Amino acid sequence: MASAPTDLADLATRGLVARAASGAAARERTLPLLPVFADLLPGAVVQRGSVVACQGAAAVSLAMALAAGPSQQGAWAAVVGLPVLGLAAAAEMGVVLHRVVAVVEPAEAPCSDSMWADLLAACIDGFDLVVLGPGTQQVRPATARRLVARLQARGAMALTVGAPVFGADLRFEAVTQAWAGLGQGHGVAQGRHVQVSLSGRRVPQARHAEWWLPAADGTVCPVEPATQQPPVVVPLRRTG
Amino acid sequence: MVATSVPRLGVLWCPHWPVVVAGAQPHEPVAVFHANRVVAHSVAAAADGVALGQRRRDAQARCPQLRIESFDPARDARAFDHVVEAVAHMVPRVEITEPGTLTFLARGPARYFGGEAAMARSVVRTAAQALESSMGWSLDAVGSLGLGVADGRFAAGIAARRSAAQGRAMVVPAGVAATATFLSGLPVQLLVEVAGVPAEFAHLLHRLGLHHLGVLAALPEADVLARFGPMGAFAHRLATGGDDRLPGTHDPPAGMQVQRVFEQPVHHSDALVFVARQLAEDLVAALAADGRVCTRLVVLAETEHSEQSERVWYRSSGLSAAAMVERVRWQLDGWAQSDALTAGVALLRLDPVEVRSDDGVQLGLWGGRTQADEWAVRAVARLVALAGEQQVLVPAALGGRQPHDSHAWVPAITADLAEPGDRLAVSDAPWPGSLPTPSPAVVHTPAREATVLDPQGAPVRVSGRGVVSAAPATVQVGATKEDVQAWAGPWPVDERWWDAGRARRLARFQVLTRSGRLLLLGVERGQWWLAAEYR
Numbered sequence: 001m002a003s004a005p006t007d008l009a010d011l012a013t014r015g016l017v018a019r020a021a022s023g024a025a026a027r028e029r030t031l032p033l034l035p036v037f038a039d040l041l042p043g044a045v046v047q048r049g050s051v052v053a054c055q056g057a058a059a060v061s062l063a064m065a066l067a068a069g070p071s072q073q074g075a076w077a078a079v080v081g082l083p084v085l086g087l088a089a090a091a092e093m094g095v096v097l098h099r100v101v102a103v104v105e106p107a108e109a110p111c112s113d114s115m116w117a118d119l120l121a122a123c124i125d126g127f128d129l130v131v132l133g134p135g136t137q138q139v140r141p142a143t144a145r146r147l148v149a150r151l152q153a154r155g156a157m158a159l160t161v162g163a164p165v166f167g168a169d170l171r172f173e174a175v176t177q178a179w180a181g182l183g184q185g186h187g188v189a190q191g192r193h194v195q196v197s198l199s200g201r202r203v204p205q206a207r208h209a210e211w212w213l214p215a216a217d218g219t220v221c222p223v224e225p226a227t228q229q230p231p232v233v234v235p236l237r238r239t240g
Numbered sequence: 241m242v243a244t245s246v247p248r249l250g251v252l253w254c255p256h257w258p259v260v261v262a263g264a265q266p267h268e269p270v271a272v273f274h275a276n277r278v279v280a281h282s283v284a285a286a287a288d289g290v291a292l293g294q295r296r297r298d299a300q301a302r303c304p305q306l307r308i309e310s311f312d313p314a315r316d317a318r319a320f321d322h323v324v325e326a327v328a329h330m331v332p333r334v335e336i337t338e339p340g341t342l343t344f345l346a347r348g349p350a351r352y353f354g355g356e357a358a359m360a361r362s363v364v365r366t367a368a369q370a371l372e373s374s375m376g377w378s379l380d381a382v383g384s385l386g387l388g389v390a391d392g393r394f395a396a397g398i399a400a401r402r403s404a405a406q407g408r409a410m411v412v413p414a415g416v417a418a419t420a421t422f423l424s425g426l427p428v429q430l431l432v433e434v435a436g437v438p439a440e441f442a443h444l445l446h447r448l449g450l451h452h453l454g455v456l457a458a459l460p461e462a463d464v465l466a467r468f469g470p471m472g473a474f475a476h477r478l479a480t481g482g483d484d485r486l487p488g489t490h491d492p493p494a495g496m497q498v499q500r501v502f503e504q505p506v507h508h509s510d511a512l513v514f515v516a517r518q519l520a521e522d523l524v525a526a527l528a529a530d531g532r533v534c535t536r537l538v539v540l541a542e543t544e545h546s547e548q549s550e551r552v553w554y555r556s557s558g559l560s561a562a563a564m565v566e567r568v569r570w571q572l573d574g575w576a577q578s579d580a581l582t583a584g585v586a587l588l589r590l591d592p593v594e595v596r597s598d599d600g601v602q603l604g605l606w607g608g609r610t611q612a613d614e615w616a617v618r619a620v621a622r623l624v625a626l627a628g629e630q631q632v633l634v635p636a637a638l639g640g641r642q643p644h645d646s647h648a649w650v651p652a653i654t655a656d657l658a659e660p661g662d663r664l665a666v667s668d669a670p671w672p673g674s675l676p677t678p679s680p681a682v683v684h685t686p687a688r689e690a691t692v693l694d695p696q697g698a699p700v701r702v703s704g705r706g707v708v709s710a711a712p713a714t715v716q717v718g719a720t721k722e723d724v725q726a727w728a729g730p731w732p733v734d735e736r737w738w739d740a741g742r743a744r745r746l747a748r749f750q751v752l753t754r755s756g757r758l759l760l761l762g763v764e765r766g767q768w769w770l771a772a773e774y775r
Binding site for chain 1: 612613615616618619620622623626627628630631632633634635637643646647648649652657663664675676677678679680681682683684685708711726727728729750752756757758772774775
């Protein structure tokens with residue numbers, strides 16, 4: 001009598017029940033991104049175990065946009081070495097904040113290489129998404145390789161912002177950026193028009209897309225070719 | 241039916257306890273707010289029309305001179321410890337339901353004091369004296385302490401509330417029939433206030449014309465169960481004066497307690513709370529393996545000089561690990577402030593004394609808690625062990641006008657990871673003057689010093705009336721100096737002008753540099769700061 005529920009619990013633990021429910025085993029090996037990424041990646045998914053580098057002037061916004069998709073699907077994100085992350089912007093981009101955990105380096109006692117290895121290994125084991133900021137750049141290349149191997153075994157995804165030591169399977173880069181809405185002493189920033197390029201090992205030819213990153217409401221959305229204007233303008237707010 | 245199954249209980253209830261802790265003076269209108277709603281108010285505020293559940297703006301409209309305090313359960317619990325301490329000298333096994341309410345077994349003390357009425361009077365007197373003498377707080381602002389003695393938690397709780405209104409202790413005669421008679425004329429709304437029944441259920445009873453508990457009690461039990469389900473049967477049992485414990489409540493098997501003995505006595509409450517968290521998680525996991533949840537918990541801490549702090553905590557909906565840790569923290573804080581401590585803590589023990597079958601939340605297959613949540617909670621515990629409590633942080637929503645005010649990172653150990661609840665609840669406060677979306681992707685805490693110059697090379701200033709001396713031409717942060725391409729502002733903020741220590745008066749600018757970087761700058765008393773970047 002005791003065996004049946006244990007078996008069921010065991011099945012659920014390994015995610016088999018959830019997998020059967022989703023009906024697509026292949027989907028288990030990928031993480032879903034926001035639909036807007038379909039411009040660059042077929043199906044808007046990333047293979048688990050990938051290291052995705054965000055570069056260029058819009059790197060932090062790109063990382064948030066990449067994290068938003070998995071986060072909305074229930075993935076937890078660890079943010080390491082990026083204490084300046086703007087939480088309000090992340091929430092607007094679609095990141096579910098209650099599934100975000102940050103690890104910061106104590107200011108008075110910088111972490112040693114083995115300390116970083118332990119911390120990052122714990123993050124990789126526990127979270128589907130690990131955002132690696134400039135703070136993790138001090139990790140030695142050999143340690144970084146070991147961590148990437150662990151990442152692939154565990155099936156998590158790493159997003160790097162200013163941490164090239166971890167290499168990259170995919171590189172997102174904002175090639176050009178232009179802010180809209182700001183004048184000489186008037187207006188307010190209402191969105192940034194970026195041209196994003198994707199390159200990488202499994203991408204034979206660089207692909208390009210034009211987005212509002214962020215748009216006026218803080219989300220990411222494709223640029224409508226006809227207007228070239230931010231799609232939503234919401235300067236009016238209900239006030240006290 | 242004999243009343244032996246229902247214990248004879250005394251309930252001491254302080255109306256609007258958070259207001260007492262806020263130090264309300266007699267005739268002073270005070271209200272305590274949580275998530276923009278009134279959770280407690282003084283008598284003077286009620287006279288002006290302030291009511292529980294009211295929004296802040298409505299409350300202020302009714303009573304402009306209202307003093308507003310924010311809700312802090314930890315502070316309330318710490319303060320309530322004085323009362324618990326005093327009452328615990330008179331009656332054994334005092335059980336804290338929530339800050340402001342305590343319950344004790346009445347039969348023994350009543351015999352000792354020569355009758356329930358006499359006991360009730362001395363308990364009230366002791367509690368009131370403890371309040372006046374130790375903290376100098378006055379109960380006049382909220383009325384008086386209530387003490388009710390009756391069969392069962394529900395009837396005793398109601399008796400305590402009525403006693404507070406009447407100003408003298410109230411004893412309901414023993415027996416099911418007497419309890420039912422006492423309850424019969426009372427509104428069904430009390431089910432929500434005292435027994436924690438969902439408000440929708442009470443509304444449903446109202447809509448069906450069942451306005452009083454007596455009317456509900458008069459219905460056949462089987463029909464109530466058929467129409468309203470287990471919740472209805474529970475309410476019916478309460479209304480008829482029956483056993484008010486939830487079904488499936490029983491004493492736990494022996495040996496469920498968890499404890500930790502410290503070889504090196506611990507002096508820091510943070511370290512103790514960290515251990516308590518591990519103990520609580522072990523205990524909850526052990527109970528959950530049997531499908532049970534703890535409703536009454538004894539927390540015992542002992543120093544190496546054998547000073548003890550023992551408290552009984554009760555929560556009808558069951559104590560989660562986070563709720564247990566919270567209570568341990570309250571208890572330790574209360575103990576630490578009582579000056580009774582002369583040594584470090586050598587023993588911490590959590591002992592579940594009442595458990596019931598868990599009808600609560602199951603891990604969701606679709607939605608609800610998932611495996612990822614479980615893994616993440618475990619990973620956070622591991623990270624805390626590796627890096628320390630202050631190094632592992634989770635976001636919390638605060639609300640504010642500046643980018644660094646609206647959200648903050650708080651230590652993960654203080655948060656209930658499984659339940660975002662209040663931590664990320666965005667209040668519907670509008671924060672007039674906050675910047676419109678999109679928000680900056682990089683927020684500097686603390687802000688970095690900056691220099692902003694006009695075309696002539698003189699610093700740009702903003703007058704008291706919000707007029708800019710000249711258009712900004714260059715921005716320098718650290719060593720990088722950049723030309724300004726476009727800019728907007730100033731957007732002035734004048735925050736907390738009523739509080740000299742925390743008042744801020746600044747003007748904000750968005751500045752786009754020639755290289756395409758968009759910066760959020762602030763100028764305060766002539767000094768420019770880089771607050772955030774749109775990266």
